[in-house]
Amino acid sequence: MELNLTYRSLLLGVAGQKWLERLVRTRGWRLARRYVAGDTLEEALGAVQKLEEEGIHSLVDLLGEMVTSEEQAAGYTAEIVRLTRALGGLPYPRWVSVKLTQIGLDLGRELARQNLRRILDAARAVEGVVQVDMEDSPRTDATLWVWRTLREEEGYENVGIVLQSYLKRSPADLQEILHLKPNLRVVKGAYKEPAEAAWQDRPTINRQFLQLVKTNLAGGGHTATGSHDGRLLEEVRRWAEAAGIGRERYEFQFLYGIRRELKRDLARRGYTVRDYLPYGADWYPYFSRRIAERPENLLFVLRGVLQG
Numbered sequence: 001m002e003l004n005l006t007y008r009s010l011l012l013g014v015a016g017q018k019w020l021e022r023l024v025r026t027r028g029w030r031l032a033r034r035y036v037a038g039d040t041l042e043e044a045l046g047a048v049q050k051l052e053e054e055g056i057h058s059l060v061d062l063l064g065e066m067v068t069s070e071e072q073a074a075g076y077t078a079e080i081v082r083l084t085r086a087l088g089g090l091p092y093p094r095w096v097s098v099k100l101t102q103i104g105l106d107l108g109r110e111l112a113r114q115n116l117r118r119i120l121d122a123a124r125a126v127e128g129v130v131q132v133d134m135e136d137s138p139r140t141d142a143t144l145w146v147w148r149t150l151r152e153e154e155g156y157e158n159v160g161i162v163l164q165s166y167l168k169r170s171p172a173d174l175q176e177i178l179h180l181k182p183n184l185r186v187v188k189g190a191y192k193e194p195a196e197a198a199w200q201d202r203p204t205i206n207r208q209f210l211q212l213v214k215t216n217l218a219g220g221g222h223t224a225t226g227s228h229d230g231r232l233l234e235e236v237r238r239w240a241e242a243a244g245i246g247r248e249r250y251e252f253q254f255l256y257g258i259r260r261e262l263k264r265d266l267a268r269r270g271y272t273v274r275d276y277l278p279y280g281a282d283w284y285p286y287f288s289r290r291i292a293e294r295p296e297n298l299l300f301v302l303r304g305v306l307q308g
């Protein structure tokens with residue numbers, strides 16, 4: 001196993017400790033701001049506007065996950081509906097991203113489906129798109145089920161899904177849904193996963209990433225990369241061009257605050273670039289995944305937290 005994947009696994013384990021969460025929550029907001037657009041909807045809309053001025057679209061995400069009551073799930077759903085309607089008031093593409101555990105997946109698939117349906121209706125009314133994020137592997141089946149029933153049985157065309165290239169099952173999952181020409185984001189995967197479920201070495205994860213992207217593109221689905229790995233993005237760009245796949249069929253998605261030059265450059269060259277733009281008070285789990293992705297980030301956080 002490579003060093004940085006071991007590091008990630010260790011860090012995600014430690015990040016779950018309550019004492020550490022309390023410490024980082026009280027002292028780490030300034031650091032988290034690198035990755036988070038702000039606390040409020042208004043701040044998020046301001047960031048959307050700023051990115052558009054650079055030719056970069058947004059995929060807005062209200063932070064929050066793993067709720068434990070129906071009331072919390074309903075509260076987040078209402079807030080995401082409010083976000084979607086507010087995006088409808090701006091003259092830009094209206095894309096939002098949602099984690100199903102934020103709207104009740106752990107309390108039941110049917111509850112998550114009901115809540116996602118509300119969000120999709122609000123998005124439909126403003127010609128918006130909702131991408132369903134993929135969480136950890138014990139939730140993959142349920143996430144795919146909710147997405148698929150809404151996409152296939154209920155005919156929602158404005159709902160996208162994510163597959164993770166570190167999961168061994170992902171190629172088979174893609175084959176199952178390829179006939180739906182899914183609006184798909186391919187990512188490497190951000191969670192701590194056991195070796196039975198996920199590849200632990202980078203070359204295999206990268207190879208599978210490219211395989212998933214190419215398969216979905218060849219199958220006719222709209223495809224987004226969710227990665228900052230310049231070499232992989234270049235390979236996707238070249239391959240799509242050589243295969244005669246129009247630029248409207250794919251896009252490059254990035255996380256807010258990371259690789260600003262690369263995204264500006266792609267946008268300037270006429271590619272669709274979309275920034276995953278998180279906002280809200282519940283930033284800790286998102287922030288810890290970002291720290292786990294890059295060993296250099298840990299020092300920066302330790303210094304910041306210890307200095308207060």
Ligand SMILES: Cc1cc2nc3c(=O)[nH]c(=O)nc-3n(C[C@H](O)[C@H](O)[C@H](O)COP(=O)(O)OP(=O)(O)OC[C@H]3O[C@@H](n4cnc5c(N)ncnc54)[C@H](O)[C@@H]3O)c2cc1C
Nearest residue numbers: 133134187188189190226227228229253254255276290293
């Ligand atoms: C738009 C988008 C949506 C995503 N949605 C999901 C999802 O639904 N489910 C899921 O499991 N994962 C998701 N992810 C996270 C993803 O799985 C990876 O954990 C994350 O993108 C890091 O891998 P990488 O491919 O970007 O590149 P890596 O190979 O890890 O890194 C390549 C380069 O990118 C830069 N970089 C990467 N991460 C950071 C960081 N945290 N801080 C600073 N620089 C960094 C560095 O320059 C690094 O050298 C998403 C990622 C993106 C971009």
